[in-house]
Amino acid sequence: MNKNDKKKQSPNKGLVDPKAIKEFAVYKETTLMEFLMFKMPDAPRKTIKSLLSHHQVAVGGVPVSQFNYPLVPEDVVTVSKHRIAKHERKDLPIIYEDEDIIAINKPSGLLSVATEREKGKTAYRLISDYVASFNPKARIYVVHRLDEDTSGVLVFAKKFEVREALQNHWQEVVETRAYYAIVEGKMEKDEAVLQDYLMQNDLHLVFVTKNKAAGKLSTTAYKVIAYKEPYSLLDVHISSGRKNQIRVQLGSRGHYVAGDDKYGEPSNPLGRLGLHAYQLTFTNPLSGKRYDFVTPMPESFKPLFFKTHAQVRAEQEEKVLRRKPSASGKHPAQKPEGQPPKPGRKPHYPRRGGKR
Numbered sequence: 001m002n003k004n005d006k007k008k009q010s011p012n013k014g015l016v017d018p019k020a021i022k023e024f025a026v027y028k029e030t031t032l033m034e035f036l037m038f039k040m041p042d043a044p045r046k047t048i049k050s051l052l053s054h055h056q057v058a059v060g061g062v063p064v065s066q067f068n069y070p071l072v073p074e075d076v077v078t079v080s081k082h083r084i085a086k087h088e089r090k091d092l093p094i095i096y097e098d099e100d101i102i103a104i105n106k107p108s109g110l111l112s113v114a115t116e117r118e119k120g121k122t123a124y125r126l127i128s129d130y131v132a133s134f135n136p137k138a139r140i141y142v143v144h145r146l147d148e149d150t151s152g153v154l155v156f157a158k159k160f161e162v163r164e165a166l167q168n169h170w171q172e173v174v175e176t177r178a179y180y181a182i183v184e185g186k187m188e189k190d191e192a193v194l195q196d197y198l199m200q201n202d203l204h205l206v207f208v209t210k211n212k213a214a215g216k217l218s219t220t221a222y223k224v225i226a227y228k229e230p231y232s233l234l235d236v237h238i239s240s241g242r243k244n245q246i247r248v249q250l251g252s253r254g255h256y257v258a259g260d261d262k263y264g265e266p267s268n269p270l271g272r273l274g275l276h277a278y279q280l281t282f283t284n285p286l287s288g289k290r291y292d293f294v295t296p297m298p299e300s301f302k303p304l305f306f307k308t309h310a311q312v313r314a315e316q317e318e319k320v321l322r323r324k325p326s327a328s329g330k331h332p333a334q335k336p337e338g339q340p341p342k343p344g345r346k347p348h349y350p351r352r353g354g355k356r
Contacts, residue, residue, distance in 0.1 A: 179275055198215050
């Protein structure tokens with residue numbers, strides 16, 4: 001049993017009982033009240049208003065009480081038997097915000113959007129609560145996603161038309177998608193471009209296939225930044241955005257991403273997945289504005305390959321202790337402290353004030 005199996009089986013706090021909720025997908029623009037009345041024709045208007053006022057309705061996992069809240073295609077409306085608690089944002093890692101988009105440095109372990117069981121602890125929820133704190137009528141829209149265990153740049157749109165423009169032209173408008181990846185083993189080449197056809201099975205796992213008709217072409221380029229047995233640190237750029245493509249393409253060559261028990265059984269020196277989306281560069285097709293977001297390498301990645309400041313300091317101090325012997329032939333580090341001068345010799349004192 002791997003870590004992901006344990007996640008599914010353990011009754012973790014915050015997970016939703018599917019039997020206690022109803023979910024409805026939105027396929028056209030409308031308002032929340034109109035949508036609920038259409039989906040719940042037997043429920044009186046008063047009952048629906050009560051559900052809204054008691055925070056038993058959520059959009060994308062975010063509790064909503066506005067009856068005229070705007071809905072757009074791809075929204076998911078949840079109606080719960082119980083109150084959906086509001087969460088206050090804590091240490092929200094916003095790296096940029098303007099009138100069109102908001103970008104964050106998503107931590108590892110945080111879902112991008114709600115899943116079948118997890119509705120509350122998501123990046124979408126945190127950002128939604130944040131924008132609503134300034135304007136209760138404001139909302140955000142999902143542009144793209146990062147895996148739960150992948151950290152890095154994640155962008156949301158603040159306008160529906162911006163989301164539509166970005167999603168519909170994502171492949172054309174994205175200039176750079178770059179990741180830091182820690183993988184097992186030493187790479188056969190210092191840099192290479194990997195091309196494979198990927199497809200997904202019934203268990204939603206992605207794998208490499210030779211069937212070009214069934215798979216989708218995926219291109220991943222990497223360059224080795226550092227190697228320290230038994231791991232390699234890679235700078236990875238992708239030109240196609242397939243699900244789990246970095247993990248699958250590298251793993252298929254025996255170089256599993258550290259901590260990735262979904263596609264292999266590699267060691268887990270970080271206590272998290274060794275994948276960080278450090279750069280995303282794209283242009284808003286509506287405004288023509290170019291965005292270039294870059295985040296630093298996670299601190300937990302560095303000790304596997306680079307010396308820490310404490311290690312550098314310790315080595316410098318050791319070098320001082322091991323410096324060349326003095327003119328007397330004795331090593332300064334070996335000179336006993338507090339030892340009196342030898343008999344017959346006058347102690348040496350530094351001169352002050354010139355000759356005496």
